[in-house]
Amino acid sequence: MEKLELWEDIEAVADSRIEPWLVGGDFNVILNAEEKLGGLPLTHAEASDFAHCINNCALSELKSKGSKYTWWNGRIEEECIFKKLDRVLVNQDFLDLLLNSSVQHLIRQGSGHAPLFVQCSTEEEKVVKHFKFLNFWTTYHQFLDIVREAWQIDFVGDLFSEFQEKMKNVKKALAQWSKKTYGNSFERLATLEELIRVKEIQFEIRPTQDNRCALSQTEAELRKYLHIEKEYWKQKAGMKWFKDGDRSTKFFHAFVKGRRQKLHIGEILTSQGEVVQSNDQIGAATVEFFEDQFRETDILNCPEMLENIPRLVTQGQNEEISRVSSRDEVQTVINELNGDNTSGPDGFSGTFFQASWEIIGDDITKMVRAFFCGQRLPRFITHSNLVLIPKKEDVKSFTDLRPISLSTFENKIISRMIHERLVKVLPTLISANQTRFIKGRSIMKNVLLAQ
Template identity: 45%
Template sequence: MINKAIFWNIRSVRTQKAFERLVDLHKIHHYSYIALLEPFQSPSELETYRRKLGLPNARVNSSAKNWVFWENGWVETDSTDTCQQLTMKYQLRGTDDKFTVTTVYARCSALERLELWEDLENIVDHTISPWLVGGDFNTIIDESEKLGGLLVTNQETADFASCISACSLNELKFVGSCYTWWNGRIEYDCIFKRLDRVFGNNDFMQLLPNSEVHPLIRQGSDHTPLHVICNALQEQVVKPFRSLLSKAEADLKRYRHIEEEYWRQKAGMKWYTDGDKNTKFFHAYVKGKRRKLHIKEIHTRQGDIISRSHNIVEEAVNVFKEQFMENQEWNNVELLQCIPKLVTDGDNEEMETMPTKEEVKHVVFSLNGDSASGPDGFSGQFFQSCWDTIGTDITNMVKAFFLWMGVAQICDSH
């Protein structure tokens, strides 16, 4: 079905003879599937590069950031195209074997990547065949996948990890250095990250359980090419069974706890006190919330129907811009006299009264400790459990708001 594939953020097919290197690799390995990210060329050039590779088929996604090429034995049956991913469904020529391959180039912004995670979760709902997912995800799973630079926060990794869990994806065995990207600097400014990876769903792992990813030498790009070998042969187990079982049980317990934490925060519900640890329930609850919030299509003011995500976003922004943009100056204030006064002078005075430390504490301890963390990466549980240490600083910051002062300014004054 899938023999060998390569996923590579090439960072321009014209840089440092990068494409020439790819052609040489293809001559050696005879790839069934080639995925190039950030080729930095017009889609009109795709055919030229297809001929250079000698593969009969090629496709580019809507953002022109994903180029894919595949062999003649794969017959395209369907595709899904958004700005951060390109999903191709294939059938092996002359057989009933079907499979799906998704190539990913994720945006640098965590907010923009939310659309990608939603795309992948929508794809898995409509995929019943072996599914291979690879590319540049532009984020990491935990702090062990970064060397140098600023500390990793939970805010950076939580959405990616929950998407992997929601899609039931398994990372293919990685043989080599875990870092796939380098910022090109040395000494204290040097940063390495694992931004590129390849996953398979459960059907893929059952069909090709011994598949591996081999990172090649980083040359012609700041990203490592990922050389994927899909293999159905099972590895021989040589370690003692009891030792393997103990390690597996310990890992399972640890990962179950991590999964519960992710889905508990994603669900936005209060954690049950009776010890209910059914993450499947929270998973279903989160997917239900997303399904309700998902906008499949909208009607424009001109009567057109828009279904693509980025077009829906543009139309929504334009509508609200027009609504809140002042076209003419309105000086008639007589109508204000018709608005009833619902807030009394006493209410105003009470709202402007400086809050006490006890009032701020009451609000903090009213927070749901199990809710998702804020932009600073701290949940309500942190502020409650550390109140004796940080209570005075939190109160001072609240007072800064009432005094129209900067946070640092009022903290320095105490």
């Protein structure tokens, strides 16, 4: 009963607050089974009431550092219980004001509860902004003209280097065009909204045709910038489920910032067993860990062993796998790939390649053909960004992170073409007993056979 009263009090505070606010301390309840170790099972009714209160108040939990649990019952072995009873909750306005905020679970001294140390900062981390192709650019008639003009450059060198230089030229031209045409879209949007208020008043005072036309022109320009704003945040948020509806930039901001906070790494355990917290130390430890993971090991060259492996791929199948691609085949693969997926290191999404095919198609086809003729792909195509996705909420070491590779779209084209060709050969290479990870097969068949 006391907890229900507490939830009601918190909801009352939330209803009366319009400014940033925080509530933290010992709530004496956990949200899920992962926040408890030992003791009786979780009472879902209490957890549900607490979760309902958090949702009603539009609160979110600050990312924590330190021990996963904040309370210990002081006992050992079978009677030992750990729980996360203490936490800090904030509203969205708080996160907007103090984005880089976190809570440290300090060591328990003289109490079963760990003290909570809240760290707040108004300074955003300095991030180098790289070029990123915005998909809504393709909806404007000037787009293809800019790409066509930038693509026509004189270059002496191999076709891979020529393609790279053309892409650089297009990148520069699009960035300049966007800055010149739209400038700071968000500032322009605020200016237009204020301008419409003025013109509405003018039209109310003097409802003439001229005033009506002036208002309509400003409203049309506002709709253009509203569309730009919506498409920008839609792509930045990576929302595949987004549908057209009312404008809600606050929602987009909250979504992006919430995801950024979730992916933020405040501290990490290095390979040497040391916990580091500064960005420079975390960055250095990350590079060291993944360089070790991807370091090439010595390969045992044993021709005698290879001679005992049967040749299952026929000459005809081998020729089909390695044949030179046609222009239509390359175009089909490009159109089948998802153009909205996150771009790679060069910043170009698949939408650019799909929309600009008539201009860049011949050069892409030449590049793909060169690969299937045996030429080595240059670094600008094979280069990938590595994004670390948390496997769980409480990230302590690099093993708690799942690396995701963001490749260039050119690399995706070639990979998809290889995939489509290998799919036709795989049934002759993989035993019928292999049922997992094969399209059209189920591991349950082997389970049923074993039973």
